Amino acid sequence: MMLCARNLTLAGRLDDVSLDLSPGQVTAICGPNGAGKSSLVSAMAGVLPVSGRLSLDGHDLPAMPPRERARLLGYLPQGGEAAWDVSVRTLVKLGRLPWQAAPLHRAHADDAQDRAAVAQAMAAMDLEHLAQRPLSRLSGGERARALLARVLAGCPRWVLADEPLASLDLGHGLRLLTALRDQAAQGVGVCLVLHDLGMAMNHADRVVVMDRGRVVADGPPGEALGEEVIARVWGVTGRWLGPEGARALSL
Numbered sequence: 223m224m225l226c227a228r229n230l231t232l233a234g235r236l237d238d239v240s241l242d243l244s245p246g247q248v249t250a251i252c253g254p255n256g257a258g259k260s261s262l263v264s265a266m267a268g269v270l271p272v273s274g275r276l277s278l279d280g281h282d283l284p285a286m287p288p289r290e291r292a293r294l295l296g297y298l299p300q301g302g303e304a305a306w307d308v309s310v311r312t313l314v315k316l317g318r319l320p321w322q323a324a325p326l327h328r329a330h331a332d333d334a335q336d337r338a339a340v341a342q343a344m345a346a347m348d349l350e351h352l353a354q355r356p357l358s359r360l361s362g363g364e365r366a367r368a369l370l371a372r373v374l375a376g377c378p379r380w381v382l383a384d385e386p387l388a389s390l391d392l393g394h395g396l397r398l399l400t401a402l403r404d405q406a407a408q409g410v411g412v413c414l415v416l417h418d419l420g421m422a423m424n425h426a427d428r429v430v431v432m433d434r435g436r437v438v439a440d441g442p443p444g445e446a447l448g449e450e451v452i453a454r455v456w457g458v459t460g461r462w463l464g465p466e467g468a469r470a471l472s473l
């Protein structure tokens with residue numbers, strides 16, 4: 223299920239961005255502050271109206287019924303907030319809404335598939351011990367994990383996440399990337415905004431570098447995050463040290 227963006231444009235934010243994203247891969251979107259990363263991901267999620275075309279497997283995304291789109295695309299916005307102070311388990315269950323039958327058929331709503339998806343998402347994000355905890359009594363990183371678990375519980379074909387690592391500690395950050403890599407291995411398309419260039423270098427299959435609303439580099443991490451790209455786009459002189467898969471940027 224290819225996710226294709228054509229000529230996405232929004233004044234001051236996106237400048238004619240075209241991108242074909244393949245499922246079964248982790249694509250990282252990197253770039254300095256204000257480069258247009260969030261704008262691009264929220265446009266692809268159908269949340270930010272822009273000009274241009276967006277399609278999923280050749281089907282026009284904006285024309286798709288909202289429930290169908292919600293089943294296919296899971297989106298985690300930057301610094302996401304939950305609207306209500308519910309428990310972690312209730313929040314994660316909300317991720318199943320696009321799959322639940324109309325109210326008349328509620329008897330089928332909480333079926334085995336829903337329960338399995340919720341349990342799997344909670345385990346992937348290490349949330350079982352917090353299942354009954356209200357969101358208002360979680361740390362920032364715990365809340366971020368719960369919000370991502372809600373997205374995963376929906377079993378979308380595409381996961382679009384804007385800075386999912388922002389408030390996670392090292393262990394939970396790696397766990398999240400591992401969970402998303404597992405999803406990609408099962409054929410899910412994963413597209414993440416990442417500020418940590420080391421994480422993008424070591425864990426993404428493809429990196430798209432944005433600057434001033436445009437795509438300025440795109441390819442395997444070793445190429446798209448080459449030292450001269452980092453110097454040009456971030457204005458920082460750095461050297462990649464260490465073996466492939468465990469590289470660190472020395473500044």
Ligand SMILES: Nc1ncnc2c1ncn2[C@@H]1O[C@H](COP(=O)(O)OP(=O)(O)OP(=O)(O)O)[C@@H](O)[C@H]1O
Nearest residue numbers: 234235236253254255256257258259260261262300
């Ligand atoms: N709601 C908005 N209205 C108008 N302009 C906006 C809005 N949000 C962001 N912008 C502008 O659009 C450009 C791209 O912003 P965007 O949030 O997409 O960048 P980003 O790469 O995600 O940045 P960051 O790393 O800081 O999160 C920036 O110049 C920003 O000032």
